[in-house]
Amino acid sequence: MKVATYNINGIRSRLSNLLEWLEKEAPEVVCLQELKSPESGFPYGPIRDAGYGALCHGQKSWNGVAILARGEEPVETGRGLPGDPNDEHARYIEAEVRGLVVGCLYLPNGNPQPGPKFDYKLAWFERLITHAKALVKSKRPVVLAGDYNVVPTDFDVYNPRSWKKDALLQPESRECYQRLLAQGWVDALRTRYPEERIYTFWDYFRQHWEKNSGLRIDHLLLNAALASRMTDAGVDSWVRGREHPSDHAPTWVELADGAPARKTGQKK
C-alpha cells in the first residue's frame, strides 16, 4: 500500500495534474495540501470518478487540506489542530483509512522572519508536537504526512547559503522538527535514503527545477507500529516536470500489509 503526500498549490488549477498522477501511480492514500479552495469548490466528482473517496477541510484563497482513499471513504477523526480555538486556518485533517490513522498537515510557511508569521509557525508547531505525542505512542499504525515547511538539515537543500534567512531553515524551525522526531517518529524518506540528496520541492524561480535546485520539506513520519512495515519510499518527481506543475512533487511511502485487526483485546 502506497501512502503519499502532495502539496498541489491550488486544486482547481491543478486538477489535471492530480488526475494524471492518480491514474499512473494509484496510491491507496493521498494527503493533499494548499488546496486554495473552500470545500464548495473541491472537485469531489472527478476525484470520485478516478476511484477515490475524499475528505476536504478547505477555506477561501489559502491553505486547505484533504485526504483521499482509493476505493473507499476515509473516516474522519478530526479537523483543525487542537490547542487554539481562534485559529481559522485550514491546515490539519485526520482520518482512518485501511487500518491506518492518517494525519494530513500543512505547517505554516513562516516568512518573513522574524515577525508575526514566524511566531504563528512556531506556535502551530508546538500544537502539532503536543497532538503528536499521543499519536506516536499508539499501538495503532499512524502516519503524519504533509508539507512541514521545514528543511531538517543543510543536507536537505541544494545550497543552504541561499536560504539561510528563510523561515524554512531557521534553528527554531529545525529544533521543533527534531523535537517531534525525538518522540519516536521515523522520517520515511531520510530513512530510505540515508546518504542521498533527495528533494520534494523546487520553487518556480530561476529555473530551479531544471537545475535540480530543490529542498526536502514534504515529510512522512511513521510511528513504531507502522515504521516496521515500510518497504520503500520515494518522490514522484516526474510530476514536477509536467506542464503547469505544482512547485512540489508527490512524496510517498510503500507499506507491507499489517496484521489483520483483532477481534478481542485492544478495545478501550
Place this chain on the structure above:
DNA sequence: ATGTCCACTGGAAGTGGA
C-alpha cells in the same frame, strides 16, 4: 532586490501569500 505562480478584487492590473 530579484525571480514565478495562484487566488481574489473588480471589471485592469495590483495585492497577499508562498
